[in-house]
Amino acid sequence: MLQLIRFLKGYLLIRVCGNAPERFINLCSNHQIFLWDIQIHETYYTMKIGLSDFYRIKGFTRKTGTRVVVTERFGLPFLSVGMKKRKVFLIGIVISLGFWLMMSAHIWTIQLTGNFYITEDVFMDFLTENGIVHGMKKSKVPVEELEKAIRNRFPIVTWTSVKVDGSKLFIQIKENELLKEKDQTEEQVKENGKGFDLVAQTDGTIVSIVTRSGVPLVQEGQEVKKGDTLVQGAIPILSEDGTVRRYEFCEADADIMLECHKTYVEEVPLFYREKNYSGREKKRSFLEIGAHRFRFDILGIPYEKYDRLEQKKEVILFHTFHLPIYYGSEKIREYTGCEKKYTKDEIKEIFAHKILKIIQTLEEKGVQITEKNVTMKKNEKKWKMEAEFLLIEPAGVLQKTGICQIEDQNAEEQGVEVTE
Structure with a gap:
């Protein structure tokens, strides 16, 4: 910080020679004039002094019989004097600084990690719907609200973290597969008013079955065909005479092990084609801005058969300022192909x-x-x-049950009149 203050105020490197340079240094110290980087030479001293203090030492040189010579100038006051002659250059620097300051206040990269079932396209559409887009201001990113919106929109997400680092928006999520399947089937049961059966996905023999919900229709040792119902998702409610009064629908759930044959x-x-590299290679650089790539190559690729190895890096300023700009090189290697058995x-x-x-x-x-x-x-x-x-x-995949609710009896029950 002290170096920055000195640079902004300006300072000088001076050479002091004469009869009593030590007395000159003592007078400066007594009058609160700070000198630093003092070095002793054979016939003179060199030291640094602030620009404002330099104008206060005129009387000290007369008293001590010394002579002061300015050898170098440092700091913004001297830099700005030189810049007055280079106005275009100065304007360019100011515009560049303004541009980088403006760019650093926006989001240019969005990185999503931890997603498996939720595709990146679906998630990016969700962000767009919520106003989270490339180029938006960092100050307008509602971190806490966005985390809540992600959990509300995607019930499969059990944990989320949103963080802004430089010009990059980091979004981390964790998914729960069991929660996803359960929520989807329960929601469909509510919407459709029907349950879900567990059906066999292949032919085989039941080895074991443990039912948690629903009505089991098979037992150990029984052979089943693909599509047979293993556990029914409609539980019959019987009346006093033993007939089915109505059905209670649910999502069938059971641990079923099935013995089956499978062929892969x-x-x-x-024959296969073997690559024999000739040793001839060509390198070319490229610049990638967004979806556009510019290759610095005039002659093109002179090889008939070739493959390429690519290395590229993202432009990152100050370790956190990510830009949608990449640069790198391609190595193009010639090969000849021969067929082998x-x-x-x-x-x-x-x-x-x-x-x-x-x-x-x-x-x-x-x-x-x-x-x-x-x-x-x-x-x-x-x-x-x-x-x-x-x-x-x-064994067992969910499938909508084919059993319908018994509506006539329900209606009959609702229409019963009580008379005395």
């Missing part, structure tokens, strides 16, 4: 990797693998792998 088919062509060992390795990915995906879904049978066949054009699995997997 993977194909790989007999997969060996049997290579095919086995490829298929083994594919089977491993299938198994990992099934295990992530809570599926148990009890049997596995893999066969490989080859024809004139491709290799074909068939992997047959015997699985025990969670």
Whole structure:
């Protein structure tokens, strides 16, 4: 801060020589004139003094028999004198400063993280509806109100954080998959007045069933077909004579394990094209502003077959001021392609990797693998792998129940008259 004050007020580097320079320094100290960076040389002293204090030392030089010479000038007062001769340059600096100050007061980048079910396009449309757009003033971003609006608009969002950092708006959210499914089905039950059944998504045999809501229609060991109702989402309310008086609709919920067969088919062509890089490369720079990219290349790409590696960086000022401007370079590499045939060992390795990915995906879904049978066949054009699995997997997908409410009896009950 002291350096900034000195720069704004201006200061000088002076050289003091004569009979008693030490007495000159003492007189300045006694009269509250601050000197700094004092250095002793063979026949003179050098030191720095404020511009306003420099005009007060004229009498001291006569008393001490010293001579003061200004060697360098520093600070804004001397800079502005030089700038008067360069008015266009000075005006440019002022306009540039004004431009950056104006730009730094706006939002130029919106970053969303934590979204999985909510797509970025849907979320950006929501922000636009609420007036959150690129280029808006940072002071007009309602942080707390926006967080509440996000949770109200998207019930699946359980936590949200909105933060403005420089010219960037950071939005972090956390989603709840179970809450999403439950809210959607409950809302549909209320709107339609009907429940939801759990139906089989594939053929198989029921291994176990634990029902939480609804009426179970199957039992352990029973074989079912795709589309069969496993748990009914309409609970019958019986009258005294045992007939169905009405239905209480709900969302069927149960833990059902189903044993089923599944076959996965993977194909790989007999031949593949191998890239042989020639070693010839070409680099070119580019500038990307918004959706437009400008490449600094006049001659173009002289290669017939090539691929490119790209590196780019965003323009960020003062670590927090993000601009929609990117710069970088492209490395273009020439290659020649030759056709090669997969060996049997290579095919086995490829298929083994594919089977491993299938198994990992099934295990992530809570599926148990009890049997596995893999066969490989080859024809004139491709290799074909068939992997047959015997699985025990969670069963039941929600589907609107086909049962309708018994309206006649309800109306009859409402129309009963009591007489004495």
